[in-house]
Amino acid sequence: MKNENCAEKSDQICSRLAWIMLATGLLYGLKLITGWVTPDWQNTLQMIITIWGLVISLMIIWTLAPTFIKKIKFQTVEHPELQGYVTNILNRSLVISWGVTFVGMVMLHAIDTVLLSGSLSGAAFFDAMLALMTLSASVTFLYLTHSGYDQTQDEGWD
């Protein structure tokens, strides 16, 4: 059944954005690993990163294009459901993600200083920060919104 409820579409966009964040996090995770492997593996990983980047670009277009097309075609804007459960969880996930990223960066800096003698580059820190931020936000969001988590099923009364 085609659902015309705008709030459902808004939720769907939020979920897709979470999957895009997860994919982006994995991409930056791979980029981080690239610096630690042999040149052969580096080439393979580089190829995977390029393909993965294209996949993420397609996911972004797939998620946002319908909204933009609708806006241009019908001059209407779909307002997100700002007070709904999914938006609430998205905000909560972003808050958790900030905390995780901050703690993670402090720990990474400590490891770099104590164990690696400051050998980590700025680019590695940047990749680690983005990977932590996007992975923690997306995993939290997807866990808290997955079907069946503390929810009742919809039932008709007829």
Added chain:
Amino acid sequence: MALLLHNRIRVYRAEHRLSQSDLAAAIGVSRKTISTIEVGRFVPSTVIALKIAQYFDAAVEDIFSLPKKAH
């Protein structure tokens, strides 16, 4: 998990023979929002609570109430 806010949405839905999706569409929220409010996982905003009450033509206090303190 202790409920932060008791609600009687399920009872009102049954009386009006409405599904969660029907109620969600009627007040402009998603089914997941209604579902999580019903099980007490999500405390709705004042606007959503008022919309639900208005839809059922009831007072907000009839639908939502604070849990009684155990002494």
